[in-house]
Amino acid sequence: MNQQLLICYFSCIEYGMEGLVSPESDVYSFGILLLETFTRKKPTEEIFCGEINLRSWVLEATQRSVFEVVDENLINEHLYTKQEPLASIFNLAIDCTFDSPSLRINMDETLVRLSKIQKNFLAND
Numbered sequence: 001m002n003q004q005l006l007i008c009y010f011s012c013i014e015y016g017m018e019g020l021v022s023p024e025s026d027v028y029s030f031g032i033l034l035l036e037t038f039t040r041k042k043p044t045e046e047i048f049c050g051e052i053n054l055r056s057w058v059l060e061a062t063q064r065s066v067f068e069v070v071d072e073n074l075i076n077e078h079l080y081t082k083q084e085p086l087a088s089i090f091n092l093a094i095d096c097t098f099d100s101p102s103l104r105i106n107m108d109e110t111l112v113r114l115s116k117i118q119k120n121f122l123a124n125d
Helices: 003-010 013-018 023-039 054-062 083-096 107-123
Strands: none
Touching: 023 054, 023 083, 023 107, 054 083, 083 107
16 A cells, blocks of 8 residues: 555545644544444445545444444454443544544543443453
8 A cells, every 4th residue: 555545544634635643633543443443444445435434434324233334253242242332432433533623532532431441341241
């Protein structure tokens, strides 16, 4: 993958338009990585065109069920009972990937929420 495509692939709007790198753009990239990890979809796939992107697809589908977007390879009997932690992961990713940097959560809040998700996931065993 060439460098220009890689930048487009993970970067947020302000980087693409203004060339700005910031903690907020790192948060955005982290959110995209979460979405990719749990959906096994890339933002550059053909299904994401026009107004539909990875974020909007996940946001819409998770209103019905997180299992509409979770990678089938991740689902097993144990994980199927973990809908709440999965929903929390997707909500975290959505909060990291707002178009406006001022609406995104910061990395400190991201870490706090990830820790809570982990505790919730492990507590329900």
